[in-house]
Amino acid sequence: MVKPPHTSAPTIRLVAREAGVSQATVSRAFSQPELLAPATVEKVLSTAKRLGYVPNQVARALSTGRTHNIALILPDVANPFFSALMRGAQAQAYKRGYATFLGDSDETASLEDLLLDKLAVQVDGFVLASPRLDEERIRRHAGRRPLVVINRELEGIERVLVDTASGFADAVKLLAGFGHRVIAYVGAPRSSWSSQQRARAVCETGAALGLKVAQIDAARPSHEAGRACVDQLLNTGATAALAVDDVVAQGIMAGLADRGLSVPHDFSVIGCDDIIATTTYPPLTTVNAYCGLAGAKAVDLLLNGLSEPAAPVDTPVIVGELIVRGTTGPAPQGGVPNAGAPADRDPSSPTTSRRRPRRPKPEPQAAGPSSSRKSI
Amino acid sequence: MVKPPHTSAPTIRLVAREAGVSQATVSRAFSQPELLAPATVEKVLSTAKRLGYVPNQVARALSTGRTHNIALILPDVANPFFSALMRGAQAQAYKRGYATFLGDSDETASLEDLLLDKLAVQVDGFVLASPRLDEERIRRHAGRRPLVVINRELEGIERVLVDTASGFADAVKLLAGFGHRVIAYVGAPRSSWSSQQRARAVCETGAALGLKVAQIDAARPSHEAGRACVDQLLNTGATAALAVDDVVAQGIMAGLADRGLSVPHDFSVIGCDDIIATTTYPPLTTVNAYCGLAGAKAVDLLLNGLSEPAAPVDTPVIVGELIVRGTTGPAPQGGVPNAGAPADRDPSSPTTSRRRPRRPKPEPQAAGPSSSRKSI
DNA sequence: CTGAAAGCGCTTACAG
């Protein structure tokens, strides 16, 4: 047997011995140096440094009951809204001396529940973005550990809200100004607070401006789901769509392109979040949701609730603003070309779309499926 | 003062008392039930359940030295490659009973270092994706805790590699078959193992097929950087580009569109990772990197090194394959239109591009910047 | 099969 490659770290006892003081003094040198004579502090710290000593957080946590950890529970880390949120939250937690656990629940309530249970003892609190988990269970977890939720309203539970109502109202006004008369809101599952808020803003503003507003629900907030609902969208007679988020908006753009429709010439599209909006083509008109800021605020709220008000949170409501880019324009005269008619081409073969009219034959992928694994 | 809302959890002592056994027995009922009489186990477990007792991981960690936590250190969680990796890693860790810390280093080596230091005591090991951190520091951390790196070769340190060499070779062959004679590889900073491997594959295969291969380095692996290097790219005389990843490839597509060039008609583009590739328009031809699998494998490797070989890792090398979609096609006859000439339009105003030739005037955003915050 | 007791590495009243 070789000896284990990972040597164990020096403990407080070693430092105490080397520095000629008690363990209590070493401990205080790190946590409450103001109680000690400056010379003592210096002596302890320097020998600690020499020995490579660093206080063991696990032992400290057991002793104090404070872990200096938080956990972030998110439905889908691969969704850019949540990765941005996570990034902001993690950075803020780090800044305030906290490490952060990540729990991806894969949009599954039961997994979320398990994650919350499992992590509870190891954290001082949770940031929870969970459009799905039922209120009762959330309250149960909140009773055990401080918890702040994202984009949900639960009486008595702290939360940060991204208020996109005025942004969506502005978006509707923009479309109305462009002459659109029929518009559609493409939402996520109805349970989501965000989607409900956005739907309401679109409907109310649309009604106030005399527009006809259709409402469509995508199966999930995904690119594919957005793309899949375009037929339904066109059947409404709308000439513009507001999507629940940028990912769905991008999916809608792809679905429109599949049908040879050009954005914004034939159809206008607006997203929300401003997280992938500058990477679409044309760049997406969207409502900024300040995802990273939302994550950071949630962490501040949580930590301040832990009576560490380092940076008091002004208000836990973030107001998203409309950002006009390239996917919005005048309503097409006479409505959307071919709208309502079945697409005249294979929608899975975008290379035949009207967007690249100069395209000569032959189609290189014409023989096979549009997405194929190929080993040459 | 109201009493604190967060009641403290029941401890092992309470369960022991209630069940009429010793603490040791309660402990064993959870960790080594095979040592106990079945009736005893049942008695303990049922009263534990009744009391809502769950073993405190922190105390367990202090006592055993095993935390059942791992940490993931990544340069940028917002990059879809890393979010996918993270997702795979987190899911696998959870499956094997481990919770995972997340550290986003914001592509900063010094922050990475701090994160590793801070998390060390709280984890049984690290998964580190760090194209930047110098070898010496990585070795120092690896000496303290088990550590597996992603896409890096360090003698004696475990790693998982995504081998995209053959995928890129196939990609070059595809382009050669389409008649492209000059191609370009658009890489990330040269230090990256992945980018180097891809560059080599492109150069070697290109040379073998008699193609001229240009090499360009984007400032960072980002959409913007990809978009920014398009002039340089066109100046090489290339009619096709292979990018270090999908994000850069998408940026290149945007830059081409800015100049009124159509993909794949005027120019072919190939990415890598297959993570946002189905969401571009046209969908991107790319080399699959199985990011999620890479994350899961890294976790398996790490945990198996902790002598918990629940699922032996067959091989820590993942081979990426070419996936042909819509951004590759025949070389344009006579080269890229206007290639080398300065763009004839404002590249920040994509709404004027040739891709939407049916676009009528007036331009709705013509007066303002292409990206503006607008409150109506 | 089960228990008494020491120990994991800290923190923190309590004394001085």
Added chain:
DNA sequence: CTGAAAGCGCTTACAG
């Protein structure tokens, strides 16, 4: 300003 000692909630030889 500093130290001795108990305690945080577990685990695990060691005895029986």
